[in-house]
Amino acid sequence: MLMYGWGPWRAIRGNVKKNAWQRWDRAWGKSSEMMLDSDLCFIYTNYVSFRDCMVDYRGRTGKCLNKIRHAFLDVKREMCCAWITKSAVHKYGLTKDGYDNKYCGVKIPGPGEDHDYAYGNHGRSDCCAADERPRDCGSAEKPKGPAFDHIVRLATDKHYFFDHFVFSWLYMINNVH
Numbered sequence: 337m338l339m340y341g342w343g344p345w346r347a348i349r350g351n352v353k354k355n356a357w358q359r360w361d362r363a364w365g366k367s368s369e370m371m372l373d374s375d376l377c378f379i380y381t382n383y384v385s386f387r388d389c390m391v392d393y394r395g396r397t398g399k400c401l402n403k404i405r406h407a408f409l410d411v412k413r414e415m416c417c418a419w420i421t422k423s424a425v426h427k428y429g430l431t432k433d434g435y436d437n438k439y440c441g442v443k444i445p446g447p448g449e450d451h452d453y454a455y456g457n458h459g460r461s462d463c464c465a466a467d468e469r470p471r472d473c474g475s476a477e478k479p480k481g482p483a484f485d486h487i488v489r490l491a492t493d494k495h496y497f498f499d500h501f502v503f504s505w506l507y508m509i510n511n512v513h
Contacts, residue, residue, distance in 0.1 A: 338379065338430055338491055341419040341440045341463025342371060343470070344411045355411040357418065360466035362441025377408045378483035380418045380473045409473055416473035419463035424477050429492045441465070 343360030346352075356370040363369075409418065422439065426447045431437040433446030440463040460476070461468065474480055481487075490497050 337371065337375065338420060338428075338487065339425065339439050340369070341417055341465070342376060342473075343417050343464070343466055344414060345370065346411065357409075357411055359441075360417055361419070361463045362465050364441075364466040366441075373409055373411055376418055376473075377481060378487055379479050379481040380409055381480045381482075382409055382414060382416060382473050414473065415470045417460075417464035417467070417470050418473040419460065419476050420479065421476045422459040425459075428488045430488070439463075 340359050340363075341361035342357040344355070345358035346355050348354040348356060356372055357376055358364070358370050359367045409416075419440065422444060425431055425439055425444070429447075431439070431444065431446050433448045435446060437444050437446060440459060442462050458476075460472075464470070478484075490501055
């Protein structure tokens with residue numbers, strides 16, 4: 337989820353009530369992976385309407401507070417690309433040297449190897465390959481979702497993953513939730 341680019345997929349199979357986020361990265365059209373708002377909202381938020389309002393009203397917060405409630409991603413409303421920069425992927429320890437590190441459908445080097453993002457390739461063209469016109473869903477350098485740090489830790493610390501995620505998952509399936 338962290339190493340892919342995501343974009344809106346509306347009216348799945350012609351059903352306007354079926355919407356999801358699909359991979360928009362270099363694997364677009366080759367992958368059937370999808371996410372729901374309830375998945376991606378842990379990582380990404382969208383404060384764009386609040387930010388735009390603050391610019392329009394020159395920082396008068398009271399005029400813009402109603403925009404904050406729309407901060408979570410909504411596939412029916414958003415036209416944005418949810419992704420994380422290559423430098424953020426390395427900063428948060430999501431790659432390893434000597435491994436086949438897949439990022440948005442392409443192989444990237446590990447943290448101790450040569451990086452092309454130092455030369456201006458931050459990854460947006462790989463992660464938002466299906467349609468580069470939309471804006472980003474929040475910050476691609478440090479997503480502001482309420483569980484971003486927790487999800488990074490689940491992805492990078494196998495002990496934490498087994499202690500927290502697996503326990504919760506087993507509890508859920510054994511209690512028929």
